[in-house]
Amino acid sequence: AQSVTQLGSHVSVSEGALVLLRCNYSSSVPPYLFWYVQYPNQGLQLLLKYTTGATLVKGINGFEAEFKKSETSFHLTKPSAHMSDAAEYFCAVSTSGTYKYIFGTGTRLKVLA
């Protein structure tokens, strides 16, 4: 069975500071990993994904994540937070052959001026 754990349901950072959102996964088979962002009253937008290949993945809006198999982690980072980054972020796992995503519980990011 697969699972995703996101540490910290709420994270606050100052504008211009580093953003670090944590995600650990459990999977008995090679995972596909995703980060999605959700703005209020909106659907989910893909930030980045890892399937195979390079373990450092770059996404939209300056976000990136590194797949660390030994730590079963896929943490999301951004060097400098912007006010527009305030949203809820979801980490998800799936496997080849399905679009059945298992989502984490989400982390709400607040950016302080």
Next chain:
Amino acid sequence: KAGVTQTPRYLIKTRGQQVTLSCSPISGHRSVSWYQQTPGQGLQFLFEYFSETQRNKGNFPGRFSGRQFSNSRSEMNVSTLELGDSALYLCASSPAAGTGSGEAFFGQGTRLTVV
């Protein structure tokens, strides 16, 4: 290119009624999946369809059902509504059958309130 369209955006129903939600995928996409989002349970997988066939089903009671039409549009139905069915229902479309390597493109959701 138009995104995933879900209708209606908002819905209020009474306990015991049934409801049908609609999802039109991105043009050319043949895979549709559905998720329920609630504050308590988060995002939970409901179904996945490809070419009118259900490929996966989540852990929901039989009151939740879905189908996909030949034009890839999908509907989900919830019968005998309960208060706990109040949620944001999200539909996502993808180009192909569960390769898993591509992302799912989400619609804005249908907000269902059961009173």
